[in-house]
Amino acid sequence: MSRLGKHNLRLKEWGLKENPFRTTPLDNPEELAQIFYGRDQVLDIAIPTLYEGRNILIRGAWGIGKTALIFNLINQLQQEVATIGEKMLVLYLSSIPGDSPNEFYRALLLGIADSLAEEDAEAREIATTLLGYSIQRTKTATEGQVKIVFLSFGRRQESPSNQVNPTDNIDAYPLLIRLLNRAETIYSRIVIAIDDFDKKDPIVVQTILESSLDLFRMGKHRGFIMTGRGFTELQEATLKVLGIFSEDIPLEPMSQDDLKHIVINYLNSVRYEQRNDTYPFTDEVIDLITKYAQGIPRQLNLICEKVLRKAASNDEKIIDKKAFNFIWQTMQQEFTHQLSPQLRHLLYVAYEAGGISENISDRTLDKLNALTFVEVLPQLKTMEEQGLVIRQEDEKGFRFSPSPLFEPKLIAEAESES
Incomplete structure (x- = not known):
């Protein structure tokens, strides 16, 4: 029997149609709802908060389940709002490109315009003429009068069909506010979920939020939910002063x-x-x-x-x-053994030190050929995204520890140092 035949036969004998486990969340909210478990207290808070038109920040380590939570949240919100007969638009936006406020506004403008194109002439015009980004509608789900639209972004360099209309040089912010206000005359409730925002540098996130107070504060019946990671104490204080988020929810392990x-x-x-x-x-x-x-x-x-x-x-x-x-x-x-020598060395040093944190010792820095923790942090974040390290947080701060899949005893250089 072939390798594949033996593999599939064993799965069938176990009563399984396939291997169900995936390291990235399912992109189908209905299928994800069958798998999702826990976080009931978060949902109890988040659903009425978004319905009231208030904003939520969901924070947590890489892989903690922020995207799965948002998918399940907006799916349940759609079902519950449909039962009370209200008209709601829910937008799920992922992979928003760029690091400047105006790039952020342009992406949101394009997403709103695309979603309103059937109901609003100006939105339809913007959706077809706005340069800079391409947009992909990955899924649209409708239940009752509640519509969920899933959008992702890419970059494009195309010529507009009408040179008089918006181009790369427009100030997108006033147009975005105007279009959102018009959307509130069509829908009684609007929810905008911005995922993958935690991939941006915290300083970029702070700059965007500080520049967008009208966007996040003024809509009476529109709520935003975003994902984010750790902030410094100063950035934490700034966020609280801005008063943008009604709920700041950390996802615990x-x-x-x-x-x-x-x-x-x-x-x-x-x-x-x-x-x-x-x-x-x-x-x-x-x-x-x-x-x-x-x-x-x-x-x-x-x-x-x-x-x-x-x-x-x-x-x-x-x-x-x-x-x-x-x-x-x-x-x-x-x-x-699949790791590069540089990654193996960093993981071994982290293993030996019991993890790497802001309180890293001079001895550990010397082993990493670095002067400060800041020098090492970008590589640690990249490794976190790859599942090579796990970020653990407590009252003392956060610490990056090697994945349990890493075994230093298998490395010759580690054995020679021990």
Whole structure:
């Protein structure tokens, strides 16, 4: 039997149509709702806040589940508003390009114009003539009088159909405010979800927010929800003074029990028959995996995806501790040896120091050939995005620790230093 045939047969014998685990969130809100678990207290706060036309900042480490939360939030908001018969427009905007306020306004303007094009002549004109960005409507969902539009952005350099209309040089802000005000005459409620905002530098985010008070404060029935990461104490103080966000919600690492329920939901999403357990994983193995995930759903998915695939290819009848230990050692070896020498060295130093934080010692800086923590931070953030390090936060601040997949004993240079 071929490798693929053996792999698929084992999945079928486990009662699975496919490997359900993904390190990026599903882009279908209905499918995501089947998997989403926990965060009920956040939803209890966020849904009425957005309905009231107020703004929310969702913060947390990379992979903590901010995008999954927003998807599930706007999906539930759509259903609940539909039951009371109100007319609402919900926009989900991702990958907004640029780092200047005007680029931010242009992207929002294009998104609003595209969504209102059927109802408003000026919006239709702007949507077809605004230069600089291309826009992709990935999905539109309508329930009752509530419409959700999912949009992503790219760059383009095209000629406008009408040279008199908006071009690259326009001041987008007044046009954006005018179009939003007009949208409020069409829809009784407007919610704009801006995702991936946490990928921008906190200083860029602060600059955009400080330049946009009318946008975020003045609409009585429009609310914004954004994702963000850590801010300095000065930036925290600035945000509070601006009074933009009615709710500033940090997402904490999830409990092992919550992560276990997420595993069950993922498995049920591809099972031929629903179950209330983690088969083919034993409970003992899931306890280990949820421990290694350190409360981060993306790490959970990364580990489960790889373990399930290797177990199927190895034709394991069940993923018990014996099978898992063999697979885990293989995964650590592959993960560690695939790293560049520079990344292996940084991870080893972080492992030896018990993580890297703002309180980094001079000895650790010397090993990294750096003078300050600021020099190391950009690389740590990039590694966080790749799942190489996990950011853990407490009252003392945040610390970057190597992923449990990293095994320093497998590196010759580490052995020689120990």
